[in-house]
Every structure is written in C-alpha cells, then in structure tokens.
Amino acid sequence: MSEQSTSTDLTRRRMLQGAVVALTAATGTVVLGLTGPGAGSTAAAGLEGDDSFDEVFQQRRIQGMPMAAGTAMPSGHQHGAMGYQVLIDGRELHMMRNADGTWISVLDHYRTFSTPRALARSAVIALHGAQLVPISV
Amino acid sequence: MAVRKNQATLTAQEKRGFVNAVLELKRQGGYDTFVSTHNSFIMSDTDDGERTGHRSPSFLPWHRKFLLQFEQALQAIDATVALPYWDWTADRTTDASIWGADFLGGDGRSSDGQVTTGPFAFSGGKWPVTVSPDSRNYLLRSLGAGTADLPTKADVDGVLALSDYDTPPWNSSSDGFRNNLEGWRGVNLHNRVHVWIGGNMSTGMSPNDPVFWLHHCFIDRLWAGWQARHPDQGYLPADRTQDVVSLNDTMKPWNDTAPAALLDHTRFYTYDSAY
Ligand SMILES: [Cu+2]
Ligand SMILES: [Cu+2]
Numbered sequence: 189m190s191e192q193s194t195s196t197d198l199t200r201r202r203m204l205q206g207a208v209v210a211l212t213a214a215t216g217t218v219v220l221g222l223t224g225p226g227a228g229s230t231a232a233a234g235l236e237g238d239d240s241f242d243e244v245f246q247q248r249r250i251q252g253m254p255m256a257a258g259t260a261m262p263s264g265h266q267h268g269a270m271g272y273q274v275l276i277d278g279r280e281l282h283m284m285r286n287a288d289g290t291w292i293s294v295l296d297h298y299r300t301f302s303t304p305r306a307l308a309r310s311a312v313i314a315l316h317g318a319q320l321v322p323i324s325v
Numbered sequence: 326m327a328v329r330k331n332q333a334t335l336t337a338q339e340k341r342g343f344v345n346a347v348l349e350l351k352r353q354g355g356y357d358t359f360v361s362t363h364n365s366f367i368m369s370d371t372d373d374g375e376r377t378g379h380r381s382p383s384f385l386p387w388h389r390k391f392l393l394q395f396e397q398a399l400q401a402i403d404a405t406v407a408l409p410y411w412d413w414t415a416d417r418t419t420d421a422s423i424w425g426a427d428f429l430g431g432d433g434r435s436s437d438g439q440v441t442t443g444p445f446a447f448s449g450g451k452w453p454v455t456v457s458p459d460s461r462n463y464l465l466r467s468l469g470a471g472t473a474d475l476p477t478k479a480d481v482d483g484v485l486a487l488s489d490y491d492t493p494p495w496n497s498s499s500d501g502f503r504n505n506l507e508g509w510r511g512v513n514l515h516n517r518v519h520v521w522i523g524g525n526m527s528t529g530m531s532p533n534d535p536v537f538w539l540h541h542c543f544i545d546r547l548w549a550g551w552q553a554r555h556p557d558q559g560y561l562p563a564d565r566t567q568d569v570v571s572l573n574d575t576m577k578p579w580n581d582t583a584p585a586a587l588l589d590h591t592r593f594y595t596y597d598s599a600y
Binding site: 282284285286287288294295296297298299300314315316317318319320321323324 | 361364367368371372373380437438457458459460461471472494496497498508509515516517519520523527528529530531
C-alpha cells in the first residue's frame with residue numbers, strides 16, 4: 189500500500205473527529221512526555237499506546253494509530269509486535285517502542301517519550317516547519 | 326600509530342587538518358555513506374529483535390569499528406589525522422572552543438536551528454546534508470535545548486564503577502556498564518550528549534554533525550577506562566545468545582570482526598591519556 193493511499197483513507201476516516209480535537213490542541217500548552225533518566229517513566233509508559241489521536245499541533249496535523257502486529261509500514265519496514273504508526277501531515281514518522289514501553293522516533297532517537305502523541309509533538313517542534321521525507325535504508 | 330588527542334589541546338594546524346580531511350571526504354562522496362550506515366543500524370536495532378549497533382552489548386565494539394573505518398578514510402586523505410575526542414565533562418558550555426568558527430562551528434540560530442558559523446555552515450557550500458529524515462539540507466544544532474546539562478565527571482565515574490559489562494536481557498532495559506554508558510538507564514551519558522546538542526545529533530542520522538565522531542571517540546575512551554578499572558571483567562555475553570552479538574560472533578555490516586578482536590584498542594591507536 190502506498191503512503192498516499194494510507195493517509196488518504198485515514199484522512200477520510202478521521203476528518204470529523206480531527207477537527208474537534210484540533211481546536212483544543214492548537215491552544216493547549218505543550219507538555220512533552222519526556223522521560224529522562226530516573227524519571228520513573230515505566231508506570232506512565234504505554235498510556236495512549238493503544239489509542240489513536242488526530243490533532244493539529246503548531247499548525248501541523250499529527251495522527252497516531254495502532255497497527256496490526258506485523259503490518260507493513262508505508263516505508264516497507266516490518267515492525268513486528270510494535271504496532272503503532274505516527275503521521276505528520278500524512279507522512280510517516282519512523283518510530284519504535286522500547287522494552288520499557290516508551291517510544292523513540294527517527295527525529296528523537298536518543299530520548300524516550302511516554303506516549304506516541306508526545307513523540308509526535310516533539311517531532312513537530314524539531315521540524316521547524318520542514319516536511320518528513322521517506323527514509324531510504 | 327595514531328594518537329587520539331583531547332580536542333581542547335589541538336593546535337590550530339591540527340584542527341585545520343582534521344576539518345579539511347572531513348570536508349574532503351564529504352566532497353568525494355564517502356562521508357554520507359557513514360551517515361546512512363549509521364541510520365540503517367539504528368532503525369533496525371530493536372529491543373526484541375536483532376540488535377548490533379545500539380541498545381545491545383556490541384554498542385561499544387560496533388562504534389569502535391565504525392570510528393576506525395572513518396578514521397582510516399580520513400587518513401587516506403591526510404595520513405597525519407587522528408580522531409580527536411571531546412571530553413564533555415570538562416568542555417561543557419556553549420562557548421567552549423570546540424564550537425569555535427575555527428573548528429566545528431557554533432550553535433544553530435534560534436529561528437530555525439541552522440548552524441551559520443564555522444566550516445560546516447551551509448553558506449560555506451561545503452556541507453550540504455543529503456541523508457536526512459526531512460526536507461532540510463543544512464546542519465542543525467540546538468545546544469542545551471533538549472536537556473539542560475551535559476553529564477559531569479561524577480556521573481561518568483559512577484558508571485565506570487559498575488562491574489558487569491552488560492546483563493540480560495541485553496537491551497535498553499539492561500543493568501550494567503554498557504547500558505548505563507549508552508544511557509537508556511541510570512544517569513544517562515551517551516544518549517544525553519546527543520540530546521544536549523540537538524538538531525542532526527538527535528536523529529538516527531547523527532553522523533551528519535561532525536561532532537558525532539568526537540563524542541563517540543570519548544565514549545570509546547571511557548570504555549578503555551572501564552576496562553582498566555575492571556581487569557577481571559570482560560565483554561558479555563561470552564556465549565552465543567539470541568539476537569545479540571556475543572564475544573566471538575562477527576558484527577554486521579563487516580561480517581569479519583568479532584568484539585573479541587576489538588577489545589584491545591592499543592592494537593589500532595592510543596589515547597593521549599587514559600581516563
Ligand atoms: Cu550510533
Ligand atoms: Cu551515539
């Protein structure tokens with residue numbers, strides 16, 4: 189399945205609920221789910237890990253959704269048991285889950301987040317308006 | 326044999342020699358292969374699957390071999406060059422000489438994080454970033470934005486006091502020296518430095534920032550420091566173990582070198598002083 193068709197399907201599905209979330213999210217303060225060393229992240233880790241989200245954060249659309257285990261990502265990677273996908277403006281943010289349930293992304297590969305949403309928001313901040321591009325491995 | 330020195334002690338000529346060799350490797354096209362190799366490993370190293378470069382016992386020998394290859398590529402351009410190391414416990418401010426315009430250049434500007442000073446500034450035309458997760462083609466840094474402080478000497482000494490090299494389950498949740506040094510557990514040394522620099526150094530393509538090599542050279546020196554403190558301890562696991570590189574397994578992507586062959590760095594280079 190192409191990246192384009194994935195995000196289009198998703199867009200249709202989430203158009204309505206996303207608009208509502210966007211209103212609140214755009215005005216909210218940013219609280220990153222940063223889990224530094226010794227932050228006792230394990231308890232919080234995994235919250236939202238099974239949930240979807242679709243919101244506008246700093247004028248970028250961020251979406252997260254569980255994937256069936258072993259589902260092929262648009263990038264072609266097999267993510268085994270990890271099973272979650274985050275999109276920024278419809279483009280895949282490569283991410284993975286740590287053994288303790290926290291998350292990292294290709295933009296934040298050396299710090300962990302307790303939820304995919306926090307990881308997506310951090311990526312938006314790091315992007316400064318730039319677009320994700322497919323990663324050739 | 327190369328002597329790897331503290332970057333703070335390099336002469337102006339030594340700094341120029343290192344920078345020019347890096348720029349030349351970039352111009353020839355060899356540099357970006359290191360960036361993409363690093364990223365492909367970091368993206369495929371997982372806690373519950375095969376893991377070689379990161380979050381696993383071979384984090385240290387894998388990066389030792391990776392640095393050796395890079396150093397050899399620089400030496401093919403200028404035989405007098407050796408990798409310098411950055412002791413971030415000592416040179417820990419945003420105005421330290423490592424960030425000078427005569428060496429690695431400074432912090433990114435506040436508007437977009439673009440590095441605008443030094444030999445790797447985009448405007449100089451010699452450092453286009455081509456292997457990237459996003460549309461930007463310039464070097465990015467945000468010193469001190471992702472985390473306030475670099476690790477201290479006390480942080481390092483605490484980690485070097487740990488006696489087990491690594492422990493099951495041999496991943497980012499392990500106890501032991503390797504994972505505390507890598508930074509998924511404990512005070513967080515290696516990972517925290519990537520985050521403190523920010524920009525490209527925060528990403529899987531972290532070698533896009535030349536400071537990657539100076540950071541990992543110091544990590545490599547800390548490994549040697551741990552070995553000196555624990556002569557009765559060694560690389561673990563010693564026996565074949567699912568998904569991880571044991572003492573005598575060869576490492577991808579080279580497939581010809583096992584951790585056992587890399588434990589003694591003095592076969593390849595020395596440090597100006599031991600940690
Ligand atoms: Cu690495
Ligand atoms: Cu690193």
